[in-house]
Amino acid sequence: MEEYFKELNEGLARAMETAKQARAKGIDPEPLVEIIPAEDVASRVEGIVGPKGIAKVIREMGADKPRELLAFDMVKEIIERRGEFGLADGEQAIDQAVRTGVGILTEGVLVAPTEGIAKIKVRKNPDGSDYLSVYFAGPIRSAGGTVAALSVVLADYARRQMNVADYRPTDSEVERYVEEIGLYDALAARLQYKPSDDDIRLIVRNCPVCIDGDPTEKFEVAVHKGLERIETDRIRGGIALVVAEGIAQKASKVLKYTKKVGLNWSWLE
Numbered sequence: 001m002e003e004y005f006k007e008l009n010e011g012l013a014r015a016m017e018t019a020k021q022a023r024a025k026g027i028d029p030e031p032l033v034e035i036i037p038a039e040d041v042a043s044r045v046e047g048i049v050g051p052k053g054i055a056k057v058i059r060e061m062g063a064d065k066p067r068e069l070l071a072f073d074m075v076k077e078i079i080e081r082r083g084e085f086g087l088a089d090g091e092q093a094i095d096q097a098v099r100t101g102v103g104i105l106t107e108g109v110l111v112a113p114t115e116g117i118a119k120i121k122v123r124k125n126p127d128g129s130d131y132l133s134v135y136f137a138g139p140i141r142s143a144g145g146t147v148a149a150l151s152v153v154l155a156d157y158a159r160r161q162m163n164v165a166d167y168r169p170t171d172s173e174v175e176r177y178v179e180e181i182g183l184y185d186a187l188a189a190r191l192q193y194k195p196s197d198d199d200i201r202l203i204v205r206n207c208p209v210c211i212d213g214d215p216t217e218k219f220e221v222a223v224h225k226g227l228e229r230i231e232t233d234r235i236r237g238g239i240a241l242v243v244a245e246g247i248a249q250k251a252s253k254v255l256k257y258t259k260k261v262g263l264n265w266s267w268l269e
Contacts, residue, residue: 012037016033016037019033020032020033038108040059041058041067041104041107041108042054042055042056042058042059042062043055043108044103044107044108044109045058045100045103045104045108046058047108048103048108048113048114049096049099049100049102049103049113049114050085050096050099050100051078051085051086051087051096051100052085052086053084053085054074054078054085054100057074057077058070058074058104061073061074061077062104067104067105067107068105068150068257069257069260069261070104071100071101071102071104071105071150071154072101072154072157072261074097074100074101074104075097075098075100075101075154075157075158075161076157076161078093078096078097078100079093079094079097079158079161079162080161082096090122090162090164091120091121091122093158093162094120094122094132094155094158094159094162094164095119095120097154097158097161098117098120098134098151098154098155098158099113099114099117100113101151101154101158102116102117102143102147102150102151102154105143105147105150105151106143106147110142110143111139111142112139112140112142112143112147112148112151115137115139116136116137116138116139116140116141116142116143116148116151116238117134117135117136117137117140117151118135118136118137118213118214118238119135120132120133120134120135120155121133121135122164123210123229125165125167125168126168126170127168129165129168130164130165131159131164131165131166131167131168131209131210132155132156132158132159132164132167132209132210133167133209133210133212134151134152134155134209134210134211134212135212135213135214135238136148136151136211136212136213136236136238136239136241136242137213137214137216137237137238138216138237138238138241140238140241140242141241141245145192145193145245145246145249145250146246146250146253146254148241148242148245148246149242149246149247149250149253149254150254150257151242151246152207152209152211152242152246152247153254153257153258153261153263153265155209156208156209156263156265157261157263159208159209160263166208166209167207167208167209167210169204169205169210170227170229172224172227173204173224173227173229173230174201174204174205175223175224176221176224176227176230177200177201177204177239177243178197178200178201179221179222179223179224180221180224180235180236180239180240181194181195181200181239181240181243181244182194182197183219183221183222183235184217184235184237184240185240185244187217187219187235188216188217188235188237188240189237191240191241191244191245192244192245192249193244193245193248193249194244195243195244195248195249199248200243200244200248202267203243203247203248204243206267207247211239211242211243212230212236212239213236213237213238213239213242214232214236214238215232215234215235215236216234216235216236216237216238217234217235217237218234219234219235220233220234220235221233221234221235247268251268254268255268255269
């Protein structure tokens with residue numbers, strides 16, 4: 001076994017050297033080989049989402065930990081040490097922390113932390129308090145329902161570390177989710193699991209983070225249009241995947257992890 005892996009590593013080294021010599025000729029658009037070999041999950045996570053230097057921290061803290069709990073530890077580390085990682089403000093720190101956490105959950109091999117999360121913003125509730133909004137896109141599906149749901153929990157954990165208040169939806173916004181998820185299931189792509197309208201209302205009203213998203217479909221909602229805090233009337237596939245196939249379908253798992261990290265998501269019961 002050791003000889004086999006030694007042969008693989010030596011072969012990879014030869015191939016990389018050949019590729020470097022070929023790129024040095026200047027015929028390709030890039031003069032260097034873009035894909036750098038990663039020795040473990042920590043290296044892959046740093047390579048795909050960063051921040052620079054996080055691989056060492058992951059190795060030090062993650063030797064004996066389940067990756068789910070390690071992800072929460074990294075969120076806390078990045079936010080507490082944001083200056084060391086070159087993160088200028090709270091919004092940037094939360095964005096980086098959540099993406100790194102999702103990178104750990106997906107072991108640095110999926111596009112979920114880079115493409116599945118479009119952006120993360122701190123916005124304002126009608127009463128003037130701030131809240132965290134996570135914009136999900138279609139590629140979050142690649143992560144699976146559990147990671148999609150846990151990405152929201154990671155965002156909740158991060159916003160608490162930064163003292164950002166919770167999301168307070170209006171009645172119209174809640175009904176927009178009900179209409180939108182129903183239309184996505186009927187006209188865009190069948191969901192693996194479609195919660196009842198009342199379950200959708202329960203999730204949206206109680207989730208402390210706003211599950212937002214970029215438009216993914218060409219068609220629009222019919223009733224709940226022109227809402228001030230929802231930036232598009234088109235269907236947002238990411239929110240349907242996260243609410244239905246994530247939080248609703250994986251509620252028992254989500255509840256288990258929220259209890260382990262000290263978050264009160266008892267409404268999931």
